[in-house]
Amino acid sequence: MRTSGWIRAAAVAGSAVLALAGCAADIQPRVAAPGPPEKTACDTLTIAVNPWVGYEANVAVVSYLAKSRLNCTVVEKDLTAEESWKQLAAGEVDTILENWGHDDLKKRYVDEERVAVEHGMTGNKGVIGWYVTPWLVEQYPGITSWKNLNDYAYLFRTPTSGGKGVLLGGDPSFVTNDRALIRNLKLDFTVNLTGSEEKLIEAFREAERNRRPAIGYFYAPQWFLTEVNLVHIKLPPYTPGCDADPAKVACDYQPYDLDKIANREFAESGNPAAELIKNFHWTNADQNEVARYLTVDKLSRDEAAKKWLDANPEVWRAWLPPD
Known part of the structure; x- marks a missing residue:
């Protein structure tokens, strides 16, 4: 009796071990979903500056915040719109802060070559046309x-x-x-x-x-x-x-929701300036106010930015990446 009972107990235990081993073989290790890129220091931020004052207003505010809040060294490069795209694709520019359409360039650099990304809307509504x-x-x-x-x-x-x-x-x-x-x-x-x-x-x-x-x-x-x-x-x-x-062409100009473009490597680098630029979003009235400081009041970009930022903290604080 004792011997046969022990044998039966051992058999049951062995079956349990085999069952557990079989289950273990079916369990696959879990792969963590990719999270946001690890945050890095800002170091140098290179911004394209296109030749109209509304764009300069964007640069003034983003540049000032990048320097004063993120400790970036900001380089501003005066370029035409098409030159900006080429230098961004080559990694010589990190961002274009106001893009008007350019579907052909998006197709080439965003969709095909994948060296650039659409990096959020500016909030500005663009209207081109003939005026009197x-x-x-x-x-x-x-x-x-x-x-x-x-x-x-x-x-x-x-x-x-x-x-x-x-x-x-x-x-x-x-x-x-x-x-x-x-x-x-x-x-x-x-x-x-x-x-x-x-x-x-x-x-x-x-x-x-x-x-x-x-x-x-x-x-x-x-x-x-x-x-x-x-x-x-x-x-x-x-x-x-x-x-x-x-x-x-025999029709009026396309109305635009203006957007931002970033170099893909920069956008995915964890650089806090990339998050600041992606979050940057304001109105035509906001841009016009800063542009007027630059053009009419003859303030420097930093002076114009500080004046607007001091008056609108509830707007720009939401653009900053969390500490």
Whole structure:
């Protein structure tokens, strides 16, 4: 009895061990889900600076916070929009703080080469188009429709425009559809680039002050619209794809929700500046206020940023990465 009982007990125990071993063989080790990148020191942050004051306003505020709150060494590089993308892809620039569309560059650098990433919205609404001065609309109400522009082309002629009306442009690096629009809408105009955003603004300012005709390319957000309320001309409405072929464009400019672009390695590095930039989000009015400090009040970027930041702590504190 004792011997057979012991044998039965041993058999049961052995079966249990085998069962447990079988279960153990079925258990796979758990792999932890990837978490956020480990935080690192900021070191050097390189920001592209494109040639319009609204972009400079973004740079002023982000740069000041990066230096004062994250202990970054900030390098600001003056570049055109296209140069910014190329240097960002090459790792020579960490971020573009205000991107207007550029679907072709996104396709190349974000989707195909995967060296850049979309890095959040700025909160700004971008509107590009043709504008005229307010006094001109009061004098000639029909001028706000593109269908009537040829009737008023004579107002914008100059001694060197070859009998055509002059449509003002800004910086040569700005990507525009103006020449194609003039050609495809059969308008009796020619484009004259002023050379910079500042000169374009001054041309509109003098035209309004002296009641001289002026029509040209312009955009929002732009602080100058709070000084002279330029009137947007109605071109044929924008529809998705109507500007797909630059040579055949015959529609208004696309409205934009402006975004930020980052070098992929920088965005995934754990650098606290990458998180600050991703969180950066404000309004057209905010940007215009800082741009006005820079342009009208002639403050430095740091001075303009500090003035705005001191008045709006409830906005920018949410941009900072947690300690």
